Amino acid sequence: MRASALALLLLGCAPTPVDVQVGFPSLETFLYSDFGRLAVYELDPEEGLGDCPALLSRIGASGFGEATLDSGWQPICAFRSGGVQFAHVPPGPHAYVAVARDEANTLLLTGCRVAEAYAGAPPVDLELFPTRDYREAVQGRSLTCSSEEEKCQRGCR
Amino acid sequence: MSSLAVNSLVEPHLAYPRAVFGAHARCVLIGFGLLAFGCGPQPTLPDEALAPIKIGVITSLTGTLGTDGPGWADAARLAAREINAAGGPLPGRPIELVVVDDETNPALGQTLAQDLIDRGVVAIVGAAASSSTLEVAQVTGAAQLPQISCCATSDLLTSLQENVEPHERFFFRTAPPDSLQSVVVAIAADELGCERLAILHLDDDYGEPFGVGIENAYRERGGTVAARIPFPDEQPSYTAEVTDILDAAPDCVALVAFPGSGGTILREWERLGGPDVTWIGTDGVRAPGFIDEVGNPALVDGFYGASPVTDPATPEYNAFHAHYQTVFGGTPVPFSSNQYDAVALLGLAIAEAGTTDGPAVRDALHNVSSPPADRGFVRAGRLAEALAEVRGGRNIDYQGASGNVDFDAFGNVVSPYEIWRYDQPGSETPCVSGMALNGGGRFCRYRTFTAEEIQP
Numbered sequence: 294m295r296a297s298a299l300a301l302l303l304l305g306c307a308p309t310p311v312d313v314q315v316g317f318p319s320l321e322t323f324l325y326s327d328f329g330r331l332a333v334y335e336l337d338p339e340e341g342l343g344d345c346p347a348l349l350s351r352i353g354a355s356g357f358g359e360a361t362l363d364s365g366w367q368p369i370c371a372f373r374s375g376g377v378q379f380a381h382v383p384p385g386p387h388a389y390v391a392v393a394r395d396e397a398n399t400l401l402l403t404g405c406r407v408a409e410a411y412a413g414a415p416p417v418d419l420e421l422f423p424t425r426d427y428r429e430a431v432q433g434r435s436l437t438c439s440s441e442e443e444k445c446q447r448g449c450r
Numbered sequence: 451m452s453s454l455a456v457n458s459l460v461e462p463h464l465a466y467p468r469a470v471f472g473a474h475a476r477c478v479l480i481g482f483g484l485l486a487f488g489c490g491p492q493p494t495l496p497d498e499a500l501a502p503i504k505i506g507v508i509t510s511l512t513g514t515l516g517t518d519g520p521g522w523a524d525a526a527r528l529a530a531r532e533i534n535a536a537g538g539p540l541p542g543r544p545i546e547l548v549v550v551d552d553e554t555n556p557a558l559g560q561t562l563a564q565d566l567i568d569r570g571v572v573a574i575v576g577a578a579a580s581s582s583t584l585e586v587a588q589v590t591g592a593a594q595l596p597q598i599s600c601c602a603t604s605d606l607l608t609s610l611q612e613n614v615e616p617h618e619r620f621f622f623r624t625a626p627p628d629s630l631q632s633v634v635v636a637i638a639a640d641e642l643g644c645e646r647l648a649i650l651h652l653d654d655d656y657g658e659p660f661g662v663g664i665e666n667a668y669r670e671r672g673g674t675v676a677a678r679i680p681f682p683d684e685q686p687s688y689t690a691e692v693t694d695i696l697d698a699a700p701d702c703v704a705l706v707a708f709p710g711s712g713g714t715i716l717r718e719w720e721r722l723g724g725p726d727v728t729w730i731g732t733d734g735v736r737a738p739g740f741i742d743e744v745g746n747p748a749l750v751d752g753f754y755g756a757s758p759v760t761d762p763a764t765p766e767y768n769a770f771h772a773h774y775q776t777v778f779g780g781t782p783v784p785f786s787s788n789q790y791d792a793v794a795l796l797g798l799a800i801a802e803a804g805t806t807d808g809p810a811v812r813d814a815l816h817n818v819s820s821p822p823a824d825r826g827f828v829r830a831g832r833l834a835e836a837l838a839e840v841r842g843g844r845n846i847d848y849q850g851a852s853g854n855v856d857f858d859a860f861g862n863v864v865s866p867y868e869i870w871r872y873d874q875p876g877s878e879t880p881c882v883s884g885m886a887l888n889g890g891g892r893f894c895r896y897r898t899f900t901a902e903e904i905q906p
C-alpha cells in the first residue's frame with residue numbers, strides 16, 4: 294500500500310476517488326432489491342461516450358464482461374444514500390453501470406451514467422430505472438418493512 | 451410515493467458508513483492527502499461534453515388545472531429518468547428538467563417561456579392549457595425552439611401552424627385537436643336522447659372554439675341548441691351563467707370547463723335547484739380534480755363526457771402505467787401518458803439529431819415518431835432499447851403510451867376518442883373498463899371511436 298502511494302506521488306498522479314450516488318426510483322424499488330453491483334468501464338473519449346445503451350443491453354444478455362472496476366455483487370444496503378465510493382478510478386471518461394437484482398436473480402433496476410474521473414470531480418449521479426421484468430417479479434409479493442433503515446438493520450424486505 | 455420522498459433516497463445520509471470499493475480505505479485517505487497538495491488528474495473533456503441537456507416543462511401546479519399538474523410533472527420526470535438511466539439523449543449527456551408553474555394563467559406563458567430560454571433550455575414541454583400554450587408558442591416559434599404540449603387541444607393551435615411556413619413550425623402536441631372531440635360530444639348528445647342541448651363553455655382559446663364546434667356539430671346532426679353561454683375561468687361564482695342555462699330549459703348540458711370552474715358550476719347548479727339533466731363534459735373535466743372540486747361525488751354520478759383516449763389498452767400504456775406506479779405510486783392522471791410521450795419523443799429526437807439545435811430536433815421529431823422504421827416499432831417503457839437503435843443509426847417509429855403519436859405536418863396526432871361516464875364510489879352501474887380513481891369511483895369507458903369513424 295505504501296509503495297503504491299509512493300509510486301503515485303513520484304509519478305505526480307494521485308489516486309482519484311470517485312463518489313457514486315446511486316438513485317433508486319422509489320423506496321419500494323429499494324426494498325424489493327436484494328443485491329447490487331456497480332461496474333466501471335473505460336470509454337474512448339472520441340467514440341465511446343454514447344456506449345451506455347449498448348452496455349446495458351450486453352449486461353442484460355451476457356453479463357458484465359471485462360470492467361475496469363467492479364464492485365461484485367453486494368448487499369443492496371451497500372448502495373443506499375450516497376454510500377458508494379471507488380477509491381481509485383483511472384483518469385478519463387468512464388461509464389458507471391449499476392444494477393440491482395432480487396434473490397431469484399431477476400434484474401430489477403438498471404442505470405448507466407458517463408462521467409470523467411479527475412481531481413475534484415463532482416459525485417456521479419447514477420439514476421436507476423425499473424426493468425421490463427420488475428413489475429412481474431414483485432407481483433404478489435408484499436413488503437415487510439417500510440424504510441431503508443429498517444431493511445438494512447433487520448434484513449426485512 | 452411522493453417525488454420528495456424519492457429524492458430523499460439519493461441525498462447523502464451521514465448516519466451510514468460509506469462503502470468503498472477497489473481499495474482499502476487508508477488508500478483513499480492518502481489520495482485525499484495528495485489531492486490537497488494540488489496533485490491529481492485534470493479533466494480532459496471540454497466542459498460541455500457531459501453537460502446536462504436542459505428541457506423546460508411549463509405545467510399548471512396551481513390554479514384551475516393545479517390538481518392534475520403535479521401528476522403531469524411526475525410523468526415528465528418518469529420519461530427523463532428512463533432516458534437518463536440509459537445514459538441520456540446525447541452521448542454522456544442526461545436530461546435536466548426545469549419545471550415551472552404557469553398557475554393556469556396564460557398571462558404568464560410568454561414570460562415563463564422566455565425565462566426558460568434564458569436559462570438555457572433547448573426545448574419546452576407545455577403548457578397544459580391551450581391559452582397558455584398559445585402564448586408559449588409565440589416565444590418558442592420566434593426562438594426556433596421545439597415545443598410539445600401534452601394537453602392543449604384547441605383548434606387555434608392548428609390554425610397557428612397553418613398560418614406559417616413549414617420551416618417556421620416548431621409546435622407539436624401529443625393530444626389530438628378538438629375538431630373531432632366536438633363531434634363526439636354531439637354524438638353523445640344524440641345517443642343519450644337529448645332534445646335540447648345547452649352549451650356552457652370557457653370563454654378562452656380552449657373553450658370558445660370548442661363550444662362553437664359542438665354547436666355546429668350538433669346542429670349538423672339535426673339537434674336543437676337551446677343556448678350557448680361562455681364563462682370566464684376561475685370566478686368565485688357562476689350564478690349568472692347557470693341562471694341563463696336554467697332559463698333555456700335544456701334537458702342536456704354540454705360543459706367545456708376545467709376542474710376548478712366545472713366544480714363551481716356543478717355546486718351552483720345544485721344550490722340553485724337545477725333539475726336533473728344529462729351532463730356531457732369534455733377532456734377538461736375527465737380528471738380526479740374535477741370530482742374533488744365538486745366535493746360530492748353523488749352530484750356527478752352518471753356525468754358523461756367526451757375525451758381523447760389517454761389510457762389505451764396497449765402494451766405501451768401498460769408499461770408506462772406500471773413504471774409510474776413503481777416510481778410514484780398511485781394512478782397517473784389523464785394526459786400523463788401524453789406528457790411522458792412528449793419528453794420521450796424529445797429525448798429520442800435529440801438523440802437522432804445528434805445535437806440540440808432547434809430546427810434539427812424539430813425535423814427529427816417527425817422522423818422518430820413516424821414510419822418508416824428499420825426494425826418495427828420502439829415502445830414507451832423501453833426507451834433504452836430505442837436509444838440503442840438510434841445510436842446504431844437505424845430509423846425508429848416510436849409507439850407512445852398515449853397512442854402512435856405520428857405527427858402530421860402541423861404537429862398534430864390522431865387518436866381514438868371515447869364517451870366516458872363518471873360512476874361514484876359504490877356504484878353498481880355495469881362498466882366493462884375504465885379508470886379507477888384513487889379515492890374510489892371511476893371514469894367508465896362507455897364507448898370508443900376511431901378517428902375515422904367520427905370524421906365530419
